[in-house]
Amino acid sequence: xxxxxxxxxxxxxxxxxxxxxxxxxxxxxxxxxxxxxxxxxxxxxxxxxxxxxxxxxxxxxxxxxxxxxxxxxxxxxxxxxxxxxxxxxxxxxxxxxxxxxxxxxxxxxxxxxxxxxxxxxxxxxxxxxxxxxxxxxxxxxxxxxxxxxxxxxxxxxxxxxxxxxxxxxxxxxxxxxxxxxxxxxxxxxxxxxxxxxxxxxxxxxxxxxxxxxxxxxxxxxxxxxxxxxxxxxxxxxxxxxxxxxxxxxxxxxxxxxxxxxxxxxxxxxxxxxxxxxxxxxxxxxxxxxxxxxxxxx
Numbered sequence: 001x002x003x004x005x006x007x008x009x010x011x012x013x014x015x016x017x018x019x020x021x022x023x024x025x026x027x028x029x030x031x032x033x034x035x036x037x038x039x040x041x042x043x044x045x046x047x048x049x050x051x052x053x054x055x056x057x058x059x060x061x062x063x064x065x066x067x068x069x070x071x072x073x074x075x076x077x078x079x080x081x082x083x084x085x086x087x088x089x090x091x092x093x094x095x096x097x098x099x100x101x102x103x104x105x106x107x108x109x110x111x112x113x114x115x116x117x118x119x120x121x122x123x124x125x126x127x128x129x130x131x132x133x134x135x136x137x138x139x140x141x142x143x144x145x146x147x148x149x150x151x152x153x154x155x156x157x158x159x160x161x162x163x164x165x166x167x168x169x170x171x172x173x174x175x176x177x178x179x180x181x182x183x184x185x186x187x188x189x190x191x192x193x194x195x196x197x198x199x200x201x202x203x204x205x206x207x208x209x210x211x212x213x214x215x216x217x218x219x220x221x222x223x224x225x226x227x228x229x230x231x232x233x234x235x236x237x238x239x240x241x242x243x244x245x246x247x248x249x250x251x252x253x254x255x256x257x258x259x260x261x262x263x264x265x266x267x268x269x270x271x272x273x274x275x276x277x278x279x280x281x282x283x284x285x286x287x288x289x290x291x292x293x294x295x296x297x
Contacts, residue, residue: 004022005020005021005022006020006021006022007019007020007021007066008020008021008092008093010059010088010089010092010093011088012062012081012084012085012087012088012089013070013081013084014070014071014072015062015067015068015069015070015076015081015085016067016068017059017060017062017067017068017085017088017089018040018059018060018065018066018067019040019057019058019059019060019089019092019093020040020057020058020059021055021056021057021093022047022051022055022056023050023051023052023053023054023055023056024052024053024055025055026055027053027054027055028053028054028055028099028100028125028277028281029054029055029057029093029094029097029098029099029100030050030054030055030056030057030099030100030101030102030273030277031057031058031059031086031089031090031093031094031099031100031101031102032046032047032056032057032058032059032102032103032107033058033059033061033086033101033102033103033104033107033108033110033111034058034060034061034064034103034104034105034106034107035103035104035105035106035107035108035109035131035132036105036106036196036197036200036203036204037064037175037193037196037197037200038064038104038105038190038196039060039061039064039065039066039190039192039196040058040059040060040065041065041188041190042104042187042260042262042263043058043262044188045262045263045266046262046263046266046269046270048266049266049267049269049270049271050270050273050274053274054100054274055093055094057089057090057093057094057099059085059089061082061085061106061107061110061200062076062077062081062082062085062199063076063077063195063196063199063200063202064192064195064196064199064200065190065192065196066192069199073202074202074205074206075206076202077199077202077203077205077206077207078206078207078210079110079113079135079207080113082110082113083110083113083114083117083120086110086111086114087114087120090123098122098123098124098125099123099124099125100124100125100126100127100128100273100277100280100281101114101115101124101126101127101128102127102128102130102273103127103128103129103130103132104130104131104132104262105130105131105132105234105235105259106132106200106203107132108129108130108131108132108133109132109133109134109135109203109207110132110203111127111129111132112129112132112133112134112135112136112137112218115127115220115222115224116134116136116218116219116220116246121220121221121222124222125223125277125280125281126222126223126224126225126276126277126280126281127220127222127223127224127225128224128225128226128227128272128273128276128277129224129225129226129227129240130226130227130228130229130261130262130269131228131229131232131234131235131259131261132235133235133239133240134218134246135207135208135211135212135215136211136215136216136217136218137215137218137243137246138211138215138239139211139212139215140215140217141242147235147236147238147239150233150234150235150236151234153234154204154208157201157204157205158204158205158208158209163201164198164201167194167197167198168194168198171197172193172194172197173193175187175193175197176188176189179260182233183233183258183259183260183264184258184264185258185260185263185264186263187260187263217246218246219245219246219247219248220246220247220248221248223249223250223276223280224247224249224250224251225250225251225252225253225272225273225276226240226250226251226252226253227253227255227261227269227272227273228240228252228253228254228255229255229257229258229259229261230254230255230256230257231256231257231258231259232258232259233258233259234259235259237254240252251276253272255268255272
């Protein structure tokens, strides 16, 4: 991580998490939660856009980056544990102050657990989600054929041993090349890429079947903004539509970008986040009518 970041180690149950803090100590807080198969390094470009105006906190999800993996194996990656991790990081870095939440991919999927938890939602001023729907919402809606076709990799990740073998036999080394070739996005090489990829498989194996078999009714009063990459190879725009039943007020902006927009479109993502976050902080946005807009960069 960058020298300007302060590294804070946070205990969450039996796991020690690595969090990275930058920006003015008296500025509004924003917590960034990364996806799969990344670590907090994926936020480098975006946090550089934010940390002149925000106290920025990014942390390595359990089992990834410099954070410890749970001793109990697969069960340790359940959504309830991931929610407690976010709460632990928030308490350690924000104290009692409320904060904004910005998440991508699996970071977004897991963050919905806190956003829809009445015990925690009052801490969150706003939630900006990229490419990571709430699994309970996904499995409560009619299936989308286009999304099912894009989700082929989820079935592959549930296979025993084979996904691990692919990552070990060169997948981890080739990952930046693959993203550059398929997304035209240059990812910084992550020294923990193999560990991120193998441990992160448990996110899929622990949570997808459980949510598919018994989707829960998860609603929230937290103001939600979806930033939807039009050219996302893994998540369709339909995943951010038709959610009024659970979200009440929410906004959705479609941008011409690929899945890893948090890297390739960092200035644009930062600008959209700040505009929404500042409006929510000023007006205390709650339960207004939904607003759906499509904006080209």
